[in-house]
Amino acid sequence: MNITWYLILSAFIFAIGAAGVMSRRNPLVVLLCLELMLNAGNLALVAFSRMHGGEAGQVFALIVMVIAACEVVIGLGIIVAMYRNRLPIDIDEMSELRG
Amino acid sequence: MWFEQVLFFIAAAGALTGALGVVLLQNPFYSVLSLVGHLLGLAVLFLLLHAEFLAAAQVVVYAGAVMVLYLFVVAYIGGADEPLRPESGGVAVFGPLFALAVAVELCIAFISSGLQALDTRGADLGPGFGSPGGIGELLLTDFLVPFEAASFLLLMAAVGAVVLARRRRGLEEVGTGKFSTRDDPPTETLEVRV
Numbered sequence: 413m414n415i416t417w418y419l420i421l422s423a424f425i426f427a428i429g430a431a432g433v434m435s436r437r438n439p440l441v442v443l444l445c446l447e448l449m450l451n452a453g454n455l456a457l458v459a460f461s462r463m464h465g466g467e468a469g470q471v472f473a474l475i476v477m478v479i480a481a482c483e484v485v486i487g488l489g490i491i492v493a494m495y496r497n498r499l500p501i502d503i504d505e506m507s508e509l510r511g
Numbered sequence: 512m513w514f515e516q517v518l519f520f521i522a523a524a525g526a527l528t529g530a531l532g533v534v535l536l537q538n539p540f541y542s543v544l545s546l547v548g549h550l551l552g553l554a555v556l557f558l559l560l561h562a563e564f565l566a567a568a569q570v571v572v573y574a575g576a577v578m579v580l581y582l583f584v585v586a587y588i589g590g591a592d593e594p595l596r597p598e599s600g601g602v603a604v605f606g607p608l609f610a611l612a613v614a615v616e617l618c619i620a621f622i623s624s625g626l627q628a629l630d631t632r633g634a635d636l637g638p639g640f641g642s643p644g645g646i647g648e649l650l651l652t653d654f655l656v657p658f659e660a661a662s663f664l665l666l667m668a669a670v671g672a673v674v675l676a677r678r679r680r681g682l683e684e685v686g687t688g689k690f691s692t693r694d695d696p697p698t699e700t701l702e703v704r705v
Contacts, residue, residue, distance in 0.1 A: 423617035431610030432534035462560040465634030478661040482668035489675030
């Protein structure tokens with residue numbers, strides 16, 4: 413398969429994730445859509461690494477996976493803290509972040 | 512290479528339907544399960560791109576560990592159904608339009624970038640391309656600083672998660688009820704802060 417197919421697929425996955433980030437209100441689903449966007453970036457990085465024949469793109473993708481894991485941990489921690497403080501689990505309601 | 516093409520289209524369709532399921536399904540539980548399907552499709556695509564170690568890490572770490580974390584939190588806070596569209600019309604209309612514009616723009620940017628190698632199947636690869644040995648060697652030689660920065664970031668995220676998710680009231684009750692009746696006050700500051 414040509415590399416262009418992978419890049420176009422990653423563009424569509426990125427757009428789907430962006431639409432989810434903008435139109436969903438549950439913060440859990442917004443985090444999931446952020447994962448979609450990061451994964452689209454990963455797919456493009458790996459496709460370019462295949463195009464060049466170097467492994468640096470795969471190392472970048474690996475580090476992006478680490479960043480995604482950190483983001484998940486912090487985001488889920490914030491959601492659990494919201495639930496403990498009996499705040500509504502809704503992005504529109506959450507206009508300020510105070511400890 | 513018709514087998515590779517068939518496998519690509521199956522995996523791409525799986526990844527796209529998984530992504531659409533994440534956005535369109537109303538129950539967050541099903542969204543997480545749909546993301547697991549999406550990640551498995553992406554792992555097949557990584558295998559087609561000769562990134563074997565990355566595909567294995569994707570399945571084990573991402574589709575395994577991170578998604579289990581998501582499922583725990585969804586089960587903890589109770590995945591309540593939500594109406595898909597916000598009632599205000601602005602975001603509901605312009606969100607998908609903006610996403611479509613982003614997709615079209617990215618496609619135009621990719622196709623018209625003038626890179627000659629985009630229309631090929633990629634460079635010729637050595638035998639060990641994408642193996643754990645090659646990636647590990649790169650991580651410990653050329654990319655040592657990003658590797659250490661990523662590990663330090665993971666440490667910070669772990670500490671931050673503990674700080675965010677601890678039960679503050681519970682700790683104070685334990686501190687006042689159990690330890691403050693002792694006679695030796697200098698040690699109690701050490702054992703309360705867990």
